[in-house]
Amino acid sequence: MHNSSKHLKFLKQFEMMRRLWLTPELAKRIAEHGLEDYPHEACGLIGGVGEQARSIARVKNISEKPEHTFVMDGAEFINAMFDFSKRDEALIGIYHTHPYGDHLPSQVDMREAQYPDVAYVVVGLKNRQPRVSAWEIRNGLAEPIDIIISETEPAPAPPVMSRAQVRATVIALVFSFIFVIVLALSLLPPAPPIPTR
Ligand SMILES: [Zn+2]
Structure with a gap:
């Protein structure tokens, strides 16, 4: 396949994505990661196909102020991407936690988001009660994405x-x-x- 058409197909797949489906197991693993790294922000990648999350990969937070921001370790990021592609998965989401905050993207999250086509999953850990939301962040603006936590495939979204x-x-x-x-x-x-x- 020609490179640019492959790219186009990749973009098309996400044009339709207004929701993210996680199994309870994957959602639990993201929350566990956040609680383990508390009071630091935990971060990682979500691999999947279309709106279906199939795996998560923890990535080390190398921020100098990990209580307040996250910076993903470059080598771990690349390794996770290789693992996704070996399983025919794409990067469909990026998650991180707010140890003291809520589940809304911060100003910094919106400003620094670099992947307009993936779901940004934000986990708030206020009172150590994980709450989760997903966002599409484009040009510094966040729009909510439906996050569905379900064992079985959700009914197709209205077009x-x-x-x-x-x-x-x-x-x-x-x-x-x-x-x-x-x-x-x-x-x-x-x-x-x-x-x-
Ligand atoms: Zn954040």
């Missing part, structure tokens, strides 16, 4: 309209509205003759 489809639908609606007006005008009875004397 998400692409921007081009939304544009086409709006154009079609405008045209049909104009058509209705034109039709209504043409159906008006002819203007009555102005009586003259």
